[in-house]
Amino acid sequence: SGSDAYGGLRLRSDSKTILAQVTTFNQPPIPSGFPPPGGRVRGGAKRGGPGCPLTKTDLTALVPFTQEDDSVSNVWGQTTAEHPSWFFYVPYTKDLPSYTVEFVLQEQDSKEVDKNKQVYKNAIALPDKPGVIRVSLPTTAPALAVDKQYRWFFIINCDRQENSPWTYVEGVIQRVNLSQPTVKELETAEPRKRYAIYAQKGIWYEALTTLAELRQKNPQDAALQAEWRNLLRSIRLDDVA
Numbered sequence: 001s002g003s004d005a006y007g008g009l010r011l012r013s014d015s016k017t018i019l020a021q022v023t024t025f026n027q028p029p030i031p032s033g034f035p036p037p038g039g040r041v042r043g044g045a046k047r048g049g050p051g052c053p054l055t056k057t058d059l060t061a062l063v064p065f066t067q068e069d070d071s072v073s074n075v076w077g078q079t080t081a082e083h084p085s086w087f088f089y090v091p092y093t094k095d096l097p098s099y100t101v102e103f104v105l106q107e108q109d110s111k112e113v114d115k116n117k118q119v120y121k122n123a124i125a126l127p128d129k130p131g132v133i134r135v136s137l138p139t140t141a142p143a144l145a146v147d148k149q150y151r152w153f154f155i156i157n158c159d160r161q162e163n164s165p166w167t168y169v170e171g172v173i174q175r176v177n178l179s180q181p182t183v184k185e186l187e188t189a190e191p192r193k194r195y196a197i198y199a200q201k202g203i204w205y206e207a208l209t210t211l212a213e214l215r216q217k218n219p220q221d222a223a224l225q226a227e228w229r230n231l232l233r234s235i236r237l238d239d240v241a
Contacts, residue, residue, distance in 0.1 A: 024234070026199065039172065040170050041075050041171070058091065059168075060088065060237060083136065085135065085205065086154070086173075087134055090127055090156075096158075102124065104118065104152065105119045106153075146177055147175070149174045154168060191210055194210050211231060
């Protein structure tokens with residue numbers, strides 16, 4: 001049709017070769033009037049120092065970022081949802097009761113960063129084993145406004161007693177509206193097609209959420225596993241993929 005960017009990927013599964021359709025995620029350019037560069041896609045635990053212990057893979061936000069001179073300059077993605085979901089790779093587990101985890105969402109005021117208004121804050125449970133977890137904005141929280149930017153934080157404090165440094169990730173999310181023809185197409189599309197539309201339109205959060213839900217329902221599907229790896233590799237998160 002020309003509307004989806006596909007590439008072929010050959011997979012071996014149970015000695016059969018599968019030709020998987022792999023969708024390309026089209027990251028949109030950073031909008032004008034964007035907040036000052038910033039954000040953290042990796043938690044950055046330190047070896048030997050105070051704070052959270054070093055792990056094989058850092059706390060990681062599953063979200064696009066731009067990079068200049070080896071440093072992350074913008075952690076940013078789009079959503080169409082009033083109450084979206086975020087995904088994080090968490091290396092720590094619930095058998096560490098002294099660890100506390102919080103998710104915080106603020107209205108982003110690009111003129112006065114110190115005056116960001118808190119929209120939502122909630123304690124998060126650590127997972128049973130290291131892996132990707134989903135954090136959803138509940139419907140009881142204020143809905144995201146269209147075209148407004150919001151800053152989110154996912155914070156882990158590994159030692160409440162010592163007031164040691166936290167490990168955290170942060171970024172900006174912006175809700176946008178899709179064109180009416182695209183909305184109509186999404187209404188009738190089956191989930192894999194919906195994922196392809198969101199990815200092609202650069203709507204990161206719905207692309208990731210749709211694909212995560214598909215994988216949860218079809219955990220043995222090799223083509224979906226390939227899509228997941230491809231999506232995360234497209235934003236340079238190969239280790240989490």
